[in-house]
């Protein structure tokens with residue numbers, strides 16, 4: 164895990180995204196975090212990120228995560244992101260990598276069983292975890308589907324699937340959850356630069372999804 168690819172893709176004089184410090188071990192005693200960012204780039208998608216060994220291991224999920232176990236979501240693994248990226252919400256300027264609007268759609272902590280087995284499970288291509296978020300809760304699995312024979316591109320394909328438990332929701336519709344868990348703003352409000360104080364969505368943070 165390293166941030167070279169992340170840094171190489173970005174011009175930090177132009178983009179407000181974090182450069183990322185050198186990875187430290189200061190967070191290692193705490194439960195690892197996850198974040199999901201709704202990203203209106205060329206195409207709308209959701210970036211699903213899990214803290215593993217000091218970075219946010221990342222997948223782009225075109226349709227976004229689902230609480231419906233019947234919906235298998237394609238997840239394309241992308242470059243690792245710095246931990247500080249979990250708090251990034253705003254606009255990446257035109258012409259820059261990933262240009263468009265980024266909203267912190269969900270966040271929280273997660274566990275794997277056994278504890279701290281995420282690096283091993285990631286390498287094996289099957290990662291079972293439990294999310295403790297505001298919108299996403301319960302057990303999930305990420306399964307790598309790309310075969311070695313299909314080249315490095317194929318190896319980046321995974322499926323994100325909700326497992327059966329009390330948080331499963333057959334009527335899940337992600338469009339009902341268009342607010343930031345940081346600021347309560349909709350994606351449109353983030354794009355328009357509506358300030359956090361005047362954001363009409365402010366109170367939605369308290370709302371139980």
Ligand code: MN
Nearest residue numbers: 202210223261
């Ligand atoms: Mn993205």
